[in-house]
Amino acid sequence: MKKYARSMLRLVLLSLFFIMAPGHGGEPEVTIKKSDRCPVCGMFVYKYPKWVAQIVFQDGTAYFYDGAKDMFKHYFDTAKYTPGKSAQAIKDIYVTDYYEVELIEARSAFYVIGSDVLGPMGHELLPFKDRESAQEFLQDHKGRSILRFQAVTPALIQSLDRRS
C-alpha cells in the first residue's frame, strides 16, 4: 500500500511538473519595432537587443529601454518621461539576463553594479536571474555588489552616470 501511494505521489508530482513547466509565468511578447525608442534617452532600442528592458502598464502600453539603468530612471520618475502615467499603473517589468540573453522578471532579478562591463548608456546594473550567476559574474568582472530590485535607489542610479 505504501509502495503504491509513494509511486502514485511520484506520478502526480511528475505529471504536475510536466503540466506546469512549459508556462513559467507570462512570457512577454517582445517584438521591438525599428522605431521604438527609450523614453529616457531616445536611443533606438533595436540596436541593442542584449540590453533590452521593458515596462508594461496596466492599460497595455509598453516601453522599451536600452538598459536596466534607464528602465529604473523611468520607474523612479514615470511622469517626467511619459506625462500622465504613474508607477502605480505598472503591470510588469522585464530585464534581459546578461548570460542567458532572455527576458526575465525585473522585480525578482539580481543586479550587479560596479563591474567593468559597460552597456550602451555606460555604467549599468547587469541583471541575472539567480544569485549564483550574479556571483560568478561579479568575480569575473570585478563587480562591487549584488542588489535586489527593492534596494535600487535614485541616488544609486545617479552615481552610475559618471564618466569613468
Place this chain on the structure above:
Amino acid sequence: MILHPTVIANLLASCIVSFMVLYASYYGVQILRHWDIRSGDELQLILERKTYLISTLLTFVFGLQLLSLFLYIFTADVLCPLFVGAMCAAGTLNVNEFGYPTLVLKIINFILAGIWLVLNYADNQGYDYPLIKIKYLLLVFIAPFIVLETALASAYFLNMEADVITSCCGSLFSAEETAAGLGSEIAALPARTMLWIFYLAMACSLAAGIYFYLKGKGGYLYALVSLLVFGIALVSIVSFISLYIYELPTHHCPFCIIMEEYDYIGYLLYILLFGAVVAGIGIGALLPFRHVPSLQNVLGGFIRRLALASVVLYAAFTALVTYEIISSNLIM
C-alpha cells in the same frame, strides 16, 4: 587616432583648405600692398594673372569648407557606435575637449567662407576688379580662423580614444536643474515660450526681407535680423523643434535629427538655415559697394537675388518645422 575613412577625409579637407588659404593669403598681402590697376608695370600684370588663378582655387577651397561642416557632423554621427555612452554625434563630440570647439569654429568659418564667396562672385562681375582689396583683406582676416580650426580638428581626431565613456546626448541636453552646460541651459528654456519667440522672429525676418526685396530699403537691417534669427532658430531646434521631431518630451538633442531613423531631416534643416544666414549677411557685405561704377549694372540685381534666396530658405525652414510640429504625435 581612429583610421576611419570619414576621419581621414576630415583631416585631409582641413589641411587642403588651410594650405590653400595660407598660400592665397601670401599673394593677398602682395595685392593689398602693390595693387594699382592703372599702372602697367610687370608686377601689376603678374598680380592680375595671379588673382585670376587664386580666386578660382579659393572658390573651390571655400566650397570645400562649406561642405566640411556637414562632413564633420556626419563623421561624429558615424563614429558614435565606437564610444560607450554615445548614441549620436553629441556623444562623439564630447569624447575629448576639442570636439565642440571645433564645431563652433566650423560654424563660424562656414559663414565667413560664404561671405567670401559672395564677395568674390560680385568682384568677378566687374571688369576692373572693384572689390579685390576688400576680398583679400577678408581672406587675410579669415586665414587665422581656418588655421585654428584645422589645429582643433586635428587635436580632436588625433586624440580620440576609444576607451572613454562619453556623455549621452540625453544628459548633455537635459533640462534638469542639476545638469550644467550651455546645452542644458538652452534645453531648459520653456518650450511654449520659445515656440512663440521663434515664429515671431521668423515673421519679422520674412517681413524685413520681403520689404527689402520690393523697396530696396533696409538691407543692413535685414542682414542683422537674419543673423539674429539664425541664432534663435538654432536655440529653437534644441528647445522645442527637436521634441516634436522625436516625439519625446525630454529629448532636446540637435544631432539625433540627422540620423537615418529620422529621414536625415536634420541635414535639410541645417542646410536651409545656414544657406539663409549666409545669403542674408552677404547682403550686408555687398551694400557698401553698390555705387562702384563697374558694378552699377549688376550689383543691385545680385543683392536682390540674395535677399530672395534668404527669404525663401528661411520660409522653407519655417514651413518644414511647422510640418513637423503638426504631424508629430507629441502634444505639449
Place this chain on the structure above:
Amino acid sequence: MIELVNVRKVFNAGNPSEFSALNSVNLTIAQNRVTVLKGPSGSGKTTLLSVIGCMSRPSAGRVHLNGREITSLPERFLTDIRRKTFGFIFQQPNLIKGISVLENVMLPAYPLGEKRSQLKKKAMQGLADLNIAGKSASKVEWLSGGEAQRASIVRALINDPAIIIADEPTAHLDTTLSYRFMEIIEKFKAEGKTVIITSHDPLVYEAAIVDRVVNLRDGRIEGGTA
C-alpha cells in the same frame, strides 16, 4: 583706334632661355586705315599682332582699345571684346577638318547665341560675296588653297568686326590670288574697317591702299615712337 603704351613681352621669364620679343613698343594704330607691320623673321611681328588682337597679354605696358584699357580685363570680359571687335586671318586657313565650310564659317558666332537661321543667312551671304557659296556644303579638305583662304576670310567677318587682323595672309598664295586678297582688303577699308597686316611680301606693303608701314626690328619699332 588702338594705342600701345610701353608694351613689353617676355617669354620664359626667369629661365636661362628668357627671350624678350617686344621691348618698349609705343604705337598708335589709326582707325579705318590699313597698317602693315613689316620686319624680318624674329622681329616680333606676330607677337605684336597677338598683343594688339587681345590674344596674349603683355608682360608690361598697357593696350587701349578705343580709349578703354584692355590688358587688365579679366578673361571673361576680354574674350567678349575679342569676339566682337576682331576678325582674325592667319597664314594657314586653319579650317577645322570634318565639318563643312558653312559650319566652319559660323563657328566664331556660336558663343554669341544668335538665332541659327539668321546666322546661316549671314554666313551664306558672306560666302556669296567671295564667290564660294557653291562650296558651302563641301568638306574643307576638298577646297583649293585660294578657296580655303577665302573661307577663312568669311569666317573672320562673321561677327562683323571693326578690326581685321591678318598674319602673313599671302604667304601661301600665288600672285593672282594675292592681288585678289588685296582687293578684299580694299573693300574692308571702304566699309570703314581698320586693317592690320603683318607681311614681308612687297606686294602687300607696297600696295597703294596701305596707309602706313611700321618697321620692326628685334622687338622695337624703327624710327622711334609713332
